[in-house]
Amino acid sequence: MKKLILSLAAAATLASAAPDPNFHIYIAFGQSNMAGAAGAAEPETKPYPRFKLLPSMDCPAKGRTMGVWTDATSQLANCDNPPSISVADYFGRTLVDSLPDVTVGIISVAVGGTALKLFDKDNWQAYLEDPDRQKENWIINWAKAYDSNLYKRIIDLAKIAQKDGVIKGIIVHQGESDWNNNHWAEDLKKIRDDMLTDLGLSSDTVPLLAGEMREDGCCRGFSTSQVQRITKVMDNAWPVSSSGLGSAGDSYHFNRAGYIEFGKRYAKVMLEHMNRAPVEPMPQQPFKGVAATIPGRIQAEDFDIPGVGSGNDSYKDNDSENHGDSGYRKDTGVDLYKKGDKVVVGYNQEGEWLEYTVKVAETGKYDVFASVASANNTSSFKLSMDGKDITESIAVPKNEGKDNYDDFNSVTAASGVNLTEGEHVLRFTVTGSWMDIDHITFAIPDDPITPPDSSVGIIRSYAMNAASKNYRVFDLMGKVLGSVRVDGSAFETSLKTAGYNKGVYLLQSADGIRRTVRLNR
Numbered sequence: 001m002k003k004l005i006l007s008l009a010a011a012a013t014l015a016s017a018a019p020d021p022n023f024h025i026y027i028a029f030g031q032s033n034m035a036g037a038a039g040a041a042e043p044e045t046k047p048y049p050r051f052k053l054l055p056s057m058d059c060p061a062k063g064r065t066m067g068v069w070t071d072a073t074s075q076l077a078n079c080d081n082p083p084s085i086s087v088a089d090y091f092g093r094t095l096v097d098s099l100p101d102v103t104v105g106i107i108s109v110a111v112g113g114t115a116l117k118l119f120d121k122d123n124w125q126a127y128l129e130d131p132d133r134q135k136e137n138w139i140i141n142w143a144k145a146y147d148s149n150l151y152k153r154i155i156d157l158a159k160i161a162q163k164d165g166v167i168k169g170i171i172v173h174q175g176e177s178d179w180n181n182n183h184w185a186e187d188l189k190k191i192r193d194d195m196l197t198d199l200g201l202s203s204d205t206v207p208l209l210a211g212e213m214r215e216d217g218c219c220r221g222f223s224t225s226q227v228q229r230i231t232k233v234m235d236n237a238w239p240v241s242s243s244g245l246g247s248a249g250d251s252y253h254f255n256r257a258g259y260i261e262f263g264k265r266y267a268k269v270m271l272e273h274m275n276r277a278p279v280e281p282m283p284q285q286p287f288k289g290v291a292a293t294i295p296g297r298i299q300a301e302d303f304d305i306p307g308v309g310s311g312n313d314s315y316k317d318n319d320s321e322n323h324g325d326s327g328y329r330k331d332t333g334v335d336l337y338k339k340g341d342k343v344v345v346g347y348n349q350e351g352e353w354l355e356y357t358v359k360v361a362e363t364g365k366y367d368v369f370a371s372v373a374s375a376n377n378t379s380s381f382k383l384s385m386d387g388k389d390i391t392e393s394i395a396v397p398k399n400e401g402k403d404n405y406d407d408f409n410s411v412t413a414a415s416g417v418n419l420t421e422g423e424h425v426l427r428f429t430v431t432g433s434w435m436d437i438d439h440i441t442f443a444i445p446d447d448p449i450t451p452p453d454s455s456v457g458i459i460r461s462y463a464m465n466a467a468s469k470n471y472r473v474f475d476l477m478g479k480v481l482g483s484v485r486v487d488g489s490a491f492e493t494s495l496k497t498a499g500y501n502k503g504v505y506l507l508q509s510a511d512g513i514r515r516t517v518r519l520n521r
Contacts, residue, residue, distance in 0.1 A: 023165025024095070025054075025105040026270075027154060027195070028076070028088040029119055030174035032112035033211070036084030037253040040074035044085050047071035050096045050103040054157050057145050067160050069105065077110040078145065085256065086110070087173050087211060090263025091270070098271055105165055107157045109150050111142045115177045116187050118143065121151040121194050151191070155198050167201060169270050173211040175227060176252050179219045183318050183351065184226040185233040192234060203236045207273040209266055212242035218251040229319075232333070235308075238273060240266050282308040284355065284425075291359040291423055294442040295366065295506060295516065297476030298426070300345040301328060301336050303354040314355045323347045337436065344373075344408075346436040348381075353429040363421045367445045368413040371438040372396045380432035383413055383440070385424050390417050393431040408438050416445055441476060441504065443516040471507035471515070473500070481505070491517045 028034055053072035055064040059079035064070055072092055075083035088108050095104045111118060113136065117127040127133060128140060128148060146153040158167060170192060178184050192208050195201075210230055212223035223242070230237040245258035254262060284307040292298045304314035317333045324336035326343045334354070335347035345354065368383065368391065379396040382389060391414040399407045419442075428440065473481045473495070484507070486494040495505060495517060507515040 019162060020103075020165050022101055023103045023105060024099070024168040024274075025107065025158075025161045025165045026088075026092070026095075026168060027158060027170045028086075028091075028106055028108040028110075028172075029150070029154060029170075030087075030110050030172050031114050031177060032110070033253060033259075034086050034088065034108070034171075034173045035077045035110035035112055036075050036080075036086035036089075036259070037112075037248060038085055038256040038259050040083040040085045040089075041256070044074040044089055045083060047073060048093055048096065051092050052103060052105040054105060054107050054161050056107065056109045056153055056157060067157060069164070072104075072106055076106055077108040085259050087259060087263050087266060088171065090260045091171060091266040092263075094264045094267035095270065098267065103165070105161060107154065107161060109146060109154050109157075111139060111146075111150065113177055114139050114143075114174075116174055116181070116184060116191070119150050119154075119174075119191050120187065121191075121198075124149060124151060151194070155195065158195075158199050162199065167199065167206060168274055169206055170195065170208045171211075171266055171270070172208065175210075175213050175222050176217075176219050178226075179213075179222045181226070184222070185229045186316065186318060186351075188230065189234040189237075192237070203234070206236070207270060208234070208237040209240050209269055210237070211240040211262060211266065214247065214252060214254065215242050215245065216247065236273065238269050240269050282312060284312050284314040284357070286357040291357045292426075294358050294360045294419065295444050295476075295514075296442060297504070298356050298358065298440045298442075299343075300354065300428070300437040300439055301326075301334075301343045302356070303334070304357055304425075316351070316353050318349045318352055339408075339436075339438070342438060344436045344438045348379075348430045348433065348435050348437065350430055350433045353427050356426045356428075357423065358426045359423050360419045360421050364419065365416040365445055366419050366442045367415050368417055369441045369443070370394070370411050370413050371408045371441075372411055372435055373408045373438075374398055374435040376432075376434045378432045379435035380430075381413075381435065381437070382429050382431050384427045384429065385419065387427075390414060390419075396432070396435045408436070413440070443504075444514055469509045471509050474506040474508070476504055476506065491515055492519060495519055 051072040052069050053076055054069055055066050057078060058064065058066045061081060062079060074085050074089055076086060076088050088106055092104045092106050115127065117123045128143060133139060143150065161167065172188065175184065181187065188210065196203055196206060210227050212227050213219035228239045230239060242262065245262055246255040248255045284304040286292070287302040287305055306312065306314045315332065315334055319333070324346060326336045326338040328336045328343045334345060336343050337346040370381070374396040375398060377398040380393045381396065382393045383391045394411060394413050396411060397409055428437070470483055470485050472483050475481055484494050484498045491507065496519065500519060502519050504516065504518045507517060
């Protein structure tokens with residue numbers, strides 16, 4: 001009886017034990033080079049001290065049960081026999097050798113030949129259901145070993161692992177099947193960010209490493225254009241060089257010596273970055289230090305300054321190169337062009353976005369206009385505020401002629417949008433590629449509605465015969481330009497008579513009545 005009591009006490013202590021900070025866990029995922037494509041020798045098929053595997057599938061012949069820690073013997077990602085070694089084998093072994101007081105655990109999920117979308121929590125199903133994918137039986141069947149949802153398998157296993165140790169990093173080798181994906185680095189960032197969010201982790205303390213493709217193989221250009229670019233797309237992400245590694249005799253895979261050396265290189269890079277001190281998060285900031293005013297005009301090129309840490313980006317650009325010719329904010333990679341005496345955001349591609357800190361002067365309804373140009377009939381955008389859409393996807397009209405990117409049109413993005421007083425974050429998102437944008441205008445609406453580009457010249461004309469009043473005149477940046485006396489509702493005529501030029505003006509009387517007036521001539 002005494003022995004039973006002691007056993008129960010020991011079991012209770014074990015069940016309530018906190019995760020071991022010296023049990024370092026790494027998530028490994030990718031395609032065939034992460035699964036393994038070179039034969040394992042006796043060293044890799046025998047247990048290695050302090051190197052553990054959390055199996056991602058049941059392998060009865062290997063004595064493995066999914067989600068139960070075991071010795072990390074090859075093959076790490078699946079049940080193949082004879083086994084192969086992968087990048088992850090000597091990554092783990094090298095870490096163990098370098099950290100004598102640490103146990104290293106691996107979670108390995110890999111499918112040969114797959115695109116990165118198979119690991120995306122929002123896109124894996126559409127990828128598998130694609131007609132082209134249905135012809136690739138090996139991908140369909142291999143994915144079924146993970147119940148087809150590889151992302152969920154990784155997260156489920158990682159949550160089990162977090163009860164025992166600490167997730168210290170993510171390693172990836174994938175890209176041969178994405179050789180023509182110009183958004184690969186951004187797609188990888190999304191997967192990384194989703195993982196960190198679902199596991200309650202921070203990029204500050206969880207590095208991500210991505211290895212280059214074969215130097216003399218199919219996809220060297222991909223290594224340059226995408227893998228090496230991860231340092232510019234996400235924080236605490238690092239490429240691992242494949243220079244000089246041996247070939248398995250094809251365009252894609254490494255030989256045994258190559259996998260051993262590659263794994264060691266992954267480990268070396270991880271050791272350089274795994275103990276990085278946490279970075280103090282910093283929110284994004286208005287570009288000119290002050291939130292843009294609503295009602296008013298927001299210049300597209302004056303998007304916020306990025307912050308520090310996950311979730312504090314202020315823009316997304318699908319490539320790191322600034323294709324613009326303006327010289328304005330060259331360090332951002334956003335494509336800013338000179339158009340006459342103004343700067344516009346051009347070369348906009350679907351999925352890109354810009355954010356602006358704005359301050360709404362008062363709660364109420366607002367009309368929204370955008371100054372845009374395009375030579376295509378498929379360009380479009382939408383606007384959101386604090387993560388919630390305030391417009392649908394708005395089509396940008398196609399301009400004809402040789403100056404089709406120089407002729408900007410005022411497009412009504414929304415009418416009567418309800419906004420709440422105070423500071424918010426406005427996002428402009430490109431939903432259809434190849435358009436330029438100059439600015440976005442928020443105006444206070446009134447009835448009857450008059451089209452913004454009509455010859456009447458008033459964005460919202462008031463059908464009223466009020467007595468004459470004095471109004472202060474502001475530009476859309478809130479700068480006071482002067483004053484004007486308006487007889488009744490003759491705002492346009494009064495402004496012209498007072499000498500104001502073509503443009504949009506905000507008028508406010510002493511008793512708080514506001515008007516937005518456009519002079520078109």
